[in-house]
Amino acid sequence: MTDPDAPTANDPVPDARLGGDLPIATPEAAAAIVPETATLLVSGFGGVGYPKLVPEALAAGDARELTVVSGGGVGDEIDRDLVESGDMARRYPFVPNETSRAAANDGRIQFHDRHISRLADEVRFGGIRAGMRGETIAVVEAVAVGPDWLVPSTSIGHTPAYVGAADRVVVEVNRAQPVELARVHDVHVRDDPPNRDPIPLDDPLGETDGPAVRFDPAKLAAVVETDRPDDPYEFRSASATDEAIAGNLGDFLEAEIDRNPLFAEAANLQFGVGSLGNALMGALADVDFGDRPVSYVGEVVQDGLLDMLDAGDLEGASATSLALSTAGQERLFDDIERYAEDVVLRPADVSNAPELIDRFGVVGVNSAVEVDLYGNVNATHIGGTRVVNGIGGGGDFARNCRLGVIALPSTAVDGSVSRIVPLTPHTDHTEHDASVIVTEHGVADLRGLSPRERAAALIEVADPSFRTDLDAYRQRAADEGGNTPHDLDTAFSWR
Amino acid sequence: MTDPDAPTANDPVPDARLGGDLPIATPEAAAAIVPETATLLVSGFGGVGYPKLVPEALAAGDARELTVVSGGGVGDEIDRDLVESGDMARRYPFVPNETSRAAANDGRIQFHDRHISRLADEVRFGGIRAGMRGETIAVVEAVAVGPDWLVPSTSIGHTPAYVGAADRVVVEVNRAQPVELARVHDVHVRDDPPNRDPIPLDDPLGETDGPAVRFDPAKLAAVVETDRPDDPYEFRSASATDEAIAGNLGDFLEAEIDRNPLFAEAANLQFGVGSLGNALMGALADVDFGDRPVSYVGEVVQDGLLDMLDAGDLEGASATSLALSTAGQERLFDDIERYAEDVVLRPADVSNAPELIDRFGVVGVNSAVEVDLYGNVNATHIGGTRVVNGIGGGGDFARNCRLGVIALPSTAVDGSVSRIVPLTPHTDHTEHDASVIVTEHGVADLRGLSPRERAAALIEVADPSFRTDLDAYRQRAADEGGNTPHDLDTAFSWR
Numbered sequence: 009m010t011d012p013d014a015p016t017a018n019d020p021v022p023d024a025r026l027g028g029d030l031p032i033a034t035p036e037a038a039a040a041i042v043p044e045t046a047t048l049l050v051s052g053f054g055g056v057g058y059p060k061l062v063p064e065a066l067a068a069g070d071a072r073e074l075t076v077v078s079g080g081g082v083g084d085e086i087d088r089d090l091v092e093s094g095d096m097a098r099r100y101p102f103v104p105n106e107t108s109r110a111a112a113n114d115g116r117i118q119f120h121d122r123h124i125s126r127l128a129d130e131v132r133f134g135g136i137r138a139g140m141r142g143e144t145i146a147v148v149e150a151v152a153v154g155p156d157w158l159v160p161s162t163s164i165g166h167t168p169a170y171v172g173a174a175d176r177v178v179v180e181v182n183r184a185q186p187v188e189l190a191r192v193h194d195v196h197v198r199d200d201p202p203n204r205d206p207i208p209l210d211d212p213l214g215e216t217d218g219p220a221v222r223f224d225p226a227k228l229a230a231v232v233e234t235d236r237p238d239d240p241y242e243f244r245s246a247s248a249t250d251e252a253i254a255g256n257l258g259d260f261l262e263a264e265i266d267r268n269p270l271f272a273e274a275a276n277l278q279f280g281v282g283s284l285g286n287a288l289m290g291a292l293a294d295v296d297f298g299d300r301p302v303s304y305v306g307e308v309v310q311d312g313l314l315d316m317l318d319a320g321d322l323e324g325a326s327a328t329s330l331a332l333s334t335a336g337q338e339r340l341f342d343d344i345e346r347y348a349e350d351v352v353l354r355p356a357d358v359s360n361a362p363e364l365i366d367r368f369g370v371v372g373v374n375s376a377v378e379v380d381l382y383g384n385v386n387a388t389h390i391g392g393t394r395v396v397n398g399i400g401g402g403g404d405f406a407r408n409c410r411l412g413v414i415a416l417p418s419t420a421v422d423g424s425v426s427r428i429v430p431l432t433p434h435t436d437h438t439e440h441d442a443s444v445i446v447t448e449h450g451v452a453d454l455r456g457l458s459p460r461e462r463a464a465a466l467i468e469v470a471d472p473s474f475r476t477d478l479d480a481y482r483q484r485a486a487d488e489g490g491n492t493p494h495d496l497d498t499a500f501s502w503r
Numbered sequence: 504m505t506d507p508d509a510p511t512a513n514d515p516v517p518d519a520r521l522g523g524d525l526p527i528a529t530p531e532a533a534a535a536i537v538p539e540t541a542t543l544l545v546s547g548f549g550g551v552g553y554p555k556l557v558p559e560a561l562a563a564g565d566a567r568e569l570t571v572v573s574g575g576g577v578g579d580e581i582d583r584d585l586v587e588s589g590d591m592a593r594r595y596p597f598v599p600n601e602t603s604r605a606a607a608n609d610g611r612i613q614f615h616d617r618h619i620s621r622l623a624d625e626v627r628f629g630g631i632r633a634g635m636r637g638e639t640i641a642v643v644e645a646v647a648v649g650p651d652w653l654v655p656s657t658s659i660g661h662t663p664a665y666v667g668a669a670d671r672v673v674v675e676v677n678r679a680q681p682v683e684l685a686r687v688h689d690v691h692v693r694d695d696p697p698n699r700d701p702i703p704l705d706d707p708l709g710e711t712d713g714p715a716v717r718f719d720p721a722k723l724a725a726v727v728e729t730d731r732p733d734d735p736y737e738f739r740s741a742s743a744t745d746e747a748i749a750g751n752l753g754d755f756l757e758a759e760i761d762r763n764p765l766f767a768e769a770a771n772l773q774f775g776v777g778s779l780g781n782a783l784m785g786a787l788a789d790v791d792f793g794d795r796p797v798s799y800v801g802e803v804v805q806d807g808l809l810d811m812l813d814a815g816d817l818e819g820a821s822a823t824s825l826a827l828s829t830a831g832q833e834r835l836f837d838d839i840e841r842y843a844e845d846v847v848l849r850p851a852d853v854s855n856a857p858e859l860i861d862r863f864g865v866v867g868v869n870s871a872v873e874v875d876l877y878g879n880v881n882a883t884h885i886g887g888t889r890v891v892n893g894i895g896g897g898g899d900f901a902r903n904c905r906l907g908v909i910a911l912p913s914t915a916v917d918g919s920v921s922r923i924v925p926l927t928p929h930t931d932h933t934e935h936d937a938s939v940i941v942t943e944h945g946v947a948d949l950r951g952l953s954p955r956e957r958a959a960a961l962i963e964v965a966d967p968s969f970r971t972d973l974d975a976y977r978q979r980a981a982d983e984g985g986n987t988p989h990d991l992d993t994a995f996s997w998r
Contacts, residue, residue: 098951098953100951112953112986113984113985113986114984115955115981115984115986118952118953118955118956119953119986120934120951120952120953120954121935122935123935129905132764133763133764133765133864133905133906134759134762134763134765134906134950135905135938135950135951136950136951137948137950137951138948138950138951138952138956139951140951200764200864201765201861201862201863201864201905202707202768202769202771202862202863202864203705203768204861204862204863204864205705205862206701206702206858206862207701210698210700212697264629267629268628268629269627269628269695270628270629270696273697273698274697276697362857362858362861362903363701363857363858363861366696366699366857366858367696367697367699367700367701368696368697368699369628369695369696369697369699384930389985389986389987391985391991392985392987392989392991393980393983393984393985393986393987393988393989394984394985394986395985395986395987399935403933403935407902408857410624410628410630410696411628411629431928433926433989433991433994434987435879435930435933436933436935438898438930438931438933439615440616440617440618440894440898440931443630453632453633455629455630455631455632455633456593456595456615456630456631456632456633456634456635457613457615457633458593458607458613458614458615459615460610460613461613461633485888486610488888489608489609489610489888489889490608490884490886490887490888490889490890491607491608491610491614491884491888491889491890492884492887492888492890492929493888494887494888494928496886496887496928496995497995497996499928499995500991500992500994501992
């Protein structure tokens with residue numbers, strides 16, 4: 009039933025890219041098996057590890073009405089080309105690409121952002137029922153494939169769940185990525201509720217399974233060969249504001265390490281995706297963690313983590329994606345065996361599992377568009393209406409971590425807009441989930457504060473040019489009363 | 504080190520209410536050990552199992568500045584008397600009592616509502632840092648106590664964590680409650696992160712530990728004897744609207760059971776606390792669940808569950824509180840050995856643990872103040888400002904359940920206010936967590952719908968007299984654009 013040559017935990021690296029007699033196809037032939045109405049479940053997370061040639065061929069081919077479900081961020085062949093060709097009708101759970109984001113905001117595609125940790129279950133148990141239209145086809149990138157297995161490439165995302173849920177499976181085997189990526193992967197597949205077992209990890213860096221994603225061999229419809237590299241996000245370098253935020257975060261963490269028993273034995277840290285997240289990771293090198301092991305327990309390995317690993321500042325990293333810049337990918341690929349000792353990628357429903365984030369007492373650091381006076385966090389919508397990216401795994405970590413930090417600049421648009429606002433017009437993380445807010449002006453430690461107290465603390469980390477107006481709002485709101493005071497008439501026109 | 508006579512899983516019922524040589528004290532003497540500034544960690548959940556005489560003596564005694572942290576809802580001796588006496592300065596995580604709620608809304612006490620599942624960790628790891636003032640004293644009700652153990656009474660709540668975190672422990676032994684309640688309790692205490700083990704339950708009704716809450720004997724400062732009964736909430740009987748909502752929910756569940764593999768082997772259901780929750784539980788008796796076992800996996804056993812148990816419609820119930828009416832308590836107490844076969848109470852960080860809600864594929868049904876056109880849910884704040892109760896365990900279940908239902912009447916205040924609104928001024932459960940909205944007018948199945956599509960679906964379950972205005976808002980918002988369209992100028996003045 010299962011291929012004896014499939015890679016295992018003990019012997020992870022496949023002997024060949026193509027293991028056995030496989031249905032090799034051109035991208036066009038593979039695209040042709042996708043019916044006019046279909047749901048594509050694609051690999052990819054953090055802008056890497058996504059299929060490239062089959063989506064490109066779909067965009068160039070006949071008109072279709074497709075639902076596209078990825079693990080996280082993917083590249084232009086999906087989120088630009090399929091939008092421009094008019095083939096993408098529906099999209100989950102993330103739109104980091106300018107083209108798909110504009111289409112969502114214009115109503116040309118129907119988009120909903122979903123918690124990353126939940127998607128593996130959602131495709132099986134109806135969580136995105138309205139989107140699961142037509143035949144379900146998984147299109148996933150791999151570094152190697154056999155008759156009933158594949159080894160993911162630069163991200164795992166939800167590939168195991170997607171090939172499990174799909175009616176048919178199309179695999180793109182990418183020779184531009186080293187087959188030794190197999191050493192990084194730990195593909196644990198969860199059972200279904202109500203008989204779901206706990207995830208068998210007692211160490212954030214532990215490994216329990218091999219690199220193989222298994223599937224029913226009858227599903228394998230096409231294997232396409234490619235050597236096109238990922239086109240990962242390029243992060244901007246850290247600004248002076250980023251560095252000031254990182255400094256404040258570092259000072260806070262050092263004080264907390266001394267007083268909080270959470271850090272008695274280890275520090276397990278998560279940072280969100282993006283340029284600020286990357287800068288914050290880099291700044292950790294200056295924090296004195298004492299003798300305790302420090303690990304990254306999150307979604308994405310960014311360039312800043314490679315620096316920490318190289319400097320010996322980090323025990324290791326657990327994530328679901330190698331969301332590195334092109335330079336970072338080269339660095340990792342050139343020394344993959346060494347990095348594989350300290351880096352493990354997991355399926356996204358494991359990397360982001362509430363139970364693991366809880367078990368390992370993770371300190372979660374995520375960013376936001378804006379925060380209101382009571383600690384409600386808008387992480388996704390500019391002006392409350394226009395989506396940027398989506399919630400991603402931010403909610404998984406913000407809710408389940410033991411200490412939750414939201415780090416953000418105090419202003420946007422060259423200082424003309426405050427990111428500390430009276431009332432978030434869109435809320436992704438509620439006041440119950442954000443504990444500590446860090447800006448370049450300081451740290452608002454909201455733990456145990458009542459809403460009124462929170463407002464006072466947050467005004468102190470707002471940009472000085474907005475503090476008077478925010479305080480005037482706070483006063484007007486207090487006059488109206490309530491445990492969470494608001495003057496709703498001016499909540500959105502406070503300035 | 505540990506008392507050999509302590510009750511165990513095999514021999515749960517203590518021989519005596521008072522096991523050994525204990526520091527028996529009057530309520531006044533016990534109250535006298537509480538310093539002027541202190542943090543009281545009190546037992547109680549769902550309005551039952553709370554300490555009565557010591558809080559009453561505190562209210563009658565010297566002026567103090569107390570932080571009061573309960574598991575959930577407690578009685579008048581705490582949330583009325585300590586407020587009226589001016590001794591309560593700070594309160595977490597719930598204010599179901601009229602007096603404490605008014606004080607929170609007036610700013611006389613500093614209150615913040617917290618996720619129930621998190622409090623056990625929060626008191627140990629600084630999650631409510633600003634509230635943990637002075638000495639920490641646990642004051643808890645028990646049906647029996649020994650030198651280093653106690654058996655909780657009608658609720659467990661966070662008693663194990665609170666006696667663990669406290670500097671000193673005061674126990675009220677209540678003879679008004681049967682010592683056989685020991686048969687109902689399964690006190691599993693979680694390890695600390697980052698070396699936390701999974702909760703060792705593979706069955707929602709499984710039992711792993713005995714009824715004893717253990718503590719360091721050096722902490723036991725006073726034992727007070729009482730026979731004052733609980734003063735539980737009295738739920739109103741079901742209204743015609745409740746019954747219409749229950750009917751719509753039942754129809755939805757029957758359809759879902761047939762099509763969703765989540766229900767292949769079992770149905771594990773949770774209902775929120777309150778009169779509507781109780782009515783919805785009762786209505787389950789009319790749903791055809793086929794041969795599969797049906798269990799309640801939630802926070803509170805309410806009267807409606809006893810009916811289902813008696814009728815043989817329910818395999819059993821797992822919760823943290825017997826939140827029964829006075830009549831329901833009598834019914835349970837009179838037949839405690841029989842009910843104990845099918846009912847298990849757990850600490851609230853276990854009953855509400857994200858990992859268990861996930862593992863058992865719970866269907867969560869909770870209520871709300873209002874829901875906005877995009878599925879954001881305000882469960883706590885009238886007019887966005889005045890808190891009612893608090894979030895309680897609603898967020899634990901809404902986020903982690905496999906299928907999340909929000910059930911609510913379409914209007915409030917005798918039909919003059921729509922509970923379907925353009926924008927919630929306060930958000931407790933985000934659009935990512937609410938999947939299905941049920942009112943007396945129907946079911947809005949939001950799964951996979953984009954925000955625009957959600958708005959259309961939700962207007963259909965609003966009260967007919969509000970649909971035209973809601974649709975006019977939806978149109979105005981759509982003209983403004985965005986993935987989640989809003990016209991923020993009229994979002995709170997839409998009518």
